[in-house]
Amino acid sequence: MIRLPVLAAVAALALAACATPGFGPEGTGLGEAPYRVGEILIWIRPAAEVDVLCRVAGARVPDGRRVVGCYVPASRTIIAIDDAWVLMHELKHYFEGRWHDEPSAP
DSSP, rough: OOHHHHHHHHHHHHHHHSSSOOOOOHHHOOOSSSETHHHEEEEEEOOOHHHHHHHHTTTTOOTTOOOOOOEEEETTTTEEEEEEEHHHHHHHHHHHHHHHOOOOOO
16 A cells, blocks of 8 residues: 555654644644544644543553553554654554554564
């Protein structure tokens, strides 16, 4: 599957985020949340909301650890805090494709 348009949009998003003090509609020109980049839906939310939403979406996290972002393959959705590094990490999971969805061997 060709994902070049999505990659180009993500690159533009990353460059826009680097040029602004914050990440949001006023800094990127993407409009109101949630953001749509190609087929990906991106939610930028406060840390407490991200933790709850990602756990509800099925994130496997040890007790006592906070979740700062997750990629939900079934809905092609990224939920993350307002941090460019977290967003790039979750985009990495998107680009990994089905390989990432397979459970690892014990």
